[in-house]
Amino acid sequence: xxxxxxxxxxxxxxxxxxxxxxxxxxxxxxxxxxxxxxxxxxxxxxxxxxxxxxxxxxxxxxxxxxxxxxxxxxxxxxxxxxxxxxxxxxxxxxxxxxxxxxxxxxxxxxxxxxxxxxxxxxxxxxxxxxxxxxxxxxxxxxxxxxxxxxxxxxxxxxxxxxxxxxxxxxxxxxxxxxxxxxxxxxxxxxxxxxxxxxxxxxxxxxxxxxxxxxxxxxxxxxxxxxxxxxxxxxxxxxxxxxxxxxxxxxxxxxxxxxxxxxxxxxxxxxxxxxxxxxxxxxxxxxxxxxxxxxxxxxxxxxxxxxxxxxxxxxxxxxxxxxxxxxxxxxxxxxxxxxxxxxxxxxxxxxxxxxxxxxxxxxxxxxxxxxxxxxxxxxxxxxxxxxxxxxxxxxxxxxxxxxxxxxxxxxxxxxxxxxxxxxxxxxxxxxxxxxxxxxxxxxxxxxxxxxxxxxxxxxxxxxxxxxxxxxxxxxxxxxxxxxxxxxxxxxxxxxxxxxxxxxxxxxxxxxxxxxxxxxxxxxxxxxxxxxxxxxxxxxxxxxxxxxxxxxxxxx
Numbered sequence: 001x002x003x004x005x006x007x008x009x010x011x012x013x014x015x016x017x018x019x020x021x022x023x024x025x026x027x028x029x030x031x032x033x034x035x036x037x038x039x040x041x042x043x044x045x046x047x048x049x050x051x052x053x054x055x056x057x058x059x060x061x062x063x064x065x066x067x068x069x070x071x072x073x074x075x076x077x078x079x080x081x082x083x084x085x086x087x088x089x090x091x092x093x094x095x096x097x098x099x100x101x102x103x104x105x106x107x108x109x110x111x112x113x114x115x116x117x118x119x120x121x122x123x124x125x126x127x128x129x130x131x132x133x134x135x136x137x138x139x140x141x142x143x144x145x146x147x148x149x150x151x152x153x154x155x156x157x158x159x160x161x162x163x164x165x166x167x168x169x170x171x172x173x174x175x176x177x178x179x180x181x182x183x184x185x186x187x188x189x190x191x192x193x194x195x196x197x198x199x200x201x202x203x204x205x206x207x208x209x210x211x212x213x214x215x216x217x218x219x220x221x222x223x224x225x226x227x228x229x230x231x232x233x234x235x236x237x238x239x240x241x242x243x244x245x246x247x248x249x250x251x252x253x254x255x256x257x258x259x260x261x262x263x264x265x266x267x268x269x270x271x272x273x274x275x276x277x278x279x280x281x282x283x284x285x286x287x288x289x290x291x292x293x294x295x296x297x298x299x300x301x302x303x304x305x306x307x308x309x310x311x312x313x314x315x316x317x318x319x320x321x322x323x324x325x326x327x328x329x330x331x332x333x334x335x336x337x338x339x340x341x342x343x344x345x346x347x348x349x350x351x352x353x354x355x356x357x358x359x360x361x362x363x364x365x366x367x368x369x370x371x372x373x374x375x376x377x378x379x380x381x382x383x384x385x386x387x388x389x390x391x392x393x394x395x396x397x398x399x400x401x402x403x404x405x406x407x408x409x410x411x412x413x414x415x416x417x418x419x420x421x422x423x424x425x426x427x428x429x430x431x432x433x434x435x436x437x438x439x440x441x442x443x444x445x446x447x448x449x450x451x452x453x454x455x456x457x458x459x460x461x462x463x464x465x466x467x468x469x470x471x472x473x474x475x476x477x478x479x480x481x482x483x484x485x486x487x488x489x490x491x492x493x494x495x496x497x498x499x500x501x502x503x504x505x506x507x508x509x510x511x512x513x514x515x516x517x518x519x520x521x522x523x524x525x526x527x528x529x530x531x532x533x534x535x536x537x538x539x540x541x542x543x544x545x546x547x548x549x550x551x552x553x554x
Contacts, residue, residue: 079293079310086289087318088361090270091368092164095127097269098260099372100139100162100207106249109141110234117225118252121440122433125257127372128486131433131440132422133213134221136228138246142187142206145236148198149210152231153180154224156386157212158375162205162277166350166374171212173377173386175199180231188278195237204281211373215419216446253439259430262319264312267293271301322369325362327393327400327428334363340505341398342390342487345371346379370431381497384418388492393428393484396505403434404479406463406511410504413456418491420445423460425475428482436476443473462506467513527552 048064056077059070066074106114115136120129129135136155140147151157155171155178172178176199184198187206194200214224235243260269274290279297290296293311294303303311329335329343336342346352347363354360367374370391377386393401401407415421422444425434434441443450443460449472452458461467462483466474477483487503495501507516531552535545 076306076310079307080314082289082292083311083314084318084321086270086293086295087266087314088322088365089286089289090266091322091365093162093273094260094266094269095368095372096160096162096164096207096209097273099126099209099258101269102256102258103137103139106251107247109139110147111246112249113138113232113234113246114249114251115225115228116252117221117250119221119440120251120433121253122435122438123253123255124251125259125430125432127259127431128370128424128426129372129433130213130422130424130488131442132420132424132444132446132488132490133215134225134228135211135213136232137211138209140185140208140210140234142185142203142208145187146190146192147185148233148235148237148240149183149185150231150233151176151180151183151212152214152228154178155180155212155214155228156377157210158373158377159183159185159201159203160209160211160374161203161281162207162209162273163282164368164374165204166376167203167208168199168201169375169377170210173375173382184237188281205277207276209373219446219448259432263315264308266315266318267295267301267311271295322365325365326369329362329366331362336390337499337502340502341392341394341396342503343392345389345391345486350374350376350379382492383494383497384491386492388489388496390487390503391484392506393482394506396507399508401462401483401485401506403477403481403483404464405477406509406513407461407506408509408513408516409460409462409506411458411460412501412504414495414501415445415458415489416493416495416501417445417489418493420490422446422488422490423475423485424488425462425477425483425485428484431484434477434481434483436478438476441475443475447472461509461513463511463513465511470513 048061050061052059052061056073059074060067061070103114104112106112113136116124116134119131119133120126120135121131133156136157140149149170151170151174156173157170159167159170161167168174168183170176170183175181176183182198183201184194185201185203185208186194188204190202212228214221214228217223229245229248232246232248233243234246260266270290274287274295274297279287287296294307295301329347331347332338334344334347336344345367347366348354348360352360352363352367354363375386378389380386395401395407409423411421422442424442426432427434450458451470451473459470459473461470461474462477462485463474464477464479466476485506489496509516528549531549534552535548538545538548540548
């Protein structure tokens with residue numbers, strides 16, 4: 001041992017000989033050396049009591065040191081708490097991986113393009129898809145290098161990365177302004193040459209979702225679909241001459257699920273995302289939560305029986321918590337109007353922030369649990385462009401919408417849209433279109449034969465049976481199920497943003513749709529009040545008064 005090591009060891013031994021007895025004295029009582037006496041009052045809230053009664057039971061300590069059972073209880077709880085938060089933070093990632101795995105089951109990536117030529121219908125289980133426009137929906141993979149994506153004209157679309165963050169718009173709200181064009185999509189860390197002549201896109205992940213909608217022309221989706229098929233191309237940079245059209249697969253009318261499971265398989269999908277994407281593409285807090293439950297890049301995800309039980313329960317609680325946040329959003333700023341239940345889908349904008357750099361956790365949870373696709377074009381004010389959305393799961397009285405009851409939504413005249421509006425119903429369970437006898441559970445301004453009232457207003461009816469003569473304005477519901485709805489405005493105009501035009505509430509009505517139940521109750525209350533006034537004027541005794549009011553009300 002050299003002199004430096006001997007000197008260091010001697011110092012450590014000396015420090016230990018001094019620190020050991022002093023520490024013991026400070027725990028057992030006043031130190032024997034008055035010079036070391038602790039005379040400062042104990043700081044408030046610093047010292048642990050011997051017992052603490054909590055929702056976890058009674059926690060026991062010996063001078064701040066938890067006993068064995070208490071430590072086990074607390075550490076199990078810590079793993080559970082972290083797992084629930086990990087679940088909620090993973091909603092966008094697992095949403096995406098579930099979607100991608102389903103799409104890739106149709107055919108090879110970068111070569112297969114699913115398209116709903118006759119629009120999405122209720123057989124497709126996907127979060128809040130619409131049935132008004134033909135979807136083109138595919139994934140691209142950048143692991144082999146840059147890709148060129150040729151986008152057709154007159155589409156409305158986006159690119160989102162695997163963490164479900166907006167990367168770019170394509171089409172009408174994109175840099176091509178709806179004229180179509182070539183987009184060069186570069187992989188993470190790309191440092192090579194970037195040629196001119198492209199709209200350059202730099203996602204942070206290798207896997208990226210591309211969605212766009214074409215539009216109905218004169219009542220037919222075919223012209224838009226044909227344009228998409230003619231112009232869409234996906235190929236490696238520099239291989240344009242050898243490229244050919246991708247394989248288009250029409251998914252119209254086919255049973256197809258793109259929604260991720262919410263049980264233990266949720267964690268396996270999250271692990272897939274973490275293993276496949278660069279760690280520097282996401283923040284350390286989310287990655288840290290996932291690592292704390294055994295999901296970390298480059299390491300196997302192999303929970304033991306104890307941890308698997310915790311993760312299974314946490315998945316159930318995580319899903320339940322997301323539902324509670326989605327269906328019981330408390331903050332008034334999350335609603336369009338102070339006196340109605342129409343809710344904003346983007347709480348804190350498309351980045352879901354309560355202020356710059358601060359994540360709005362409730363807005364984040366709500367959107368990624370309920371919906372698909374993130375872009376400023378669905379949130380920011382773009383008069384005559386993009387789209388706007390109002391969501392609700394409650395009627396005018398604040399009660400949950402019930403598939404066994406009857407309702408009416410009245411839209412005032414002159415709905416402020418350049419393109420079209422629609423009302424689509426979704427299952428509270430799957431957050432996808434409700435499945436009934438109707439292929440398309442919606443009413444829109446594109447609905448053939450849509451009925452308008454004499455004053456230009458439009459009534460949309462919801463219930464198990466259709467109103468006589470108004471079937472075209474009716475969406476079927478199923479008793480024993482709950483539902484929610486989205487009012488969409490494509491090409492929204494200024495009155496929507498200024499709130500000078502606003503939709504009515506969804507009102508409970510009688511089974512024949514002829515009378516609002518709220519109006520009926522209000523009318524009966526007014527009738528009772530009038531009968532009481534008549535009884536007062538007659539100076540009747542109590543019994544006679546009651547009989548008079550009863551007969552009057554009838």
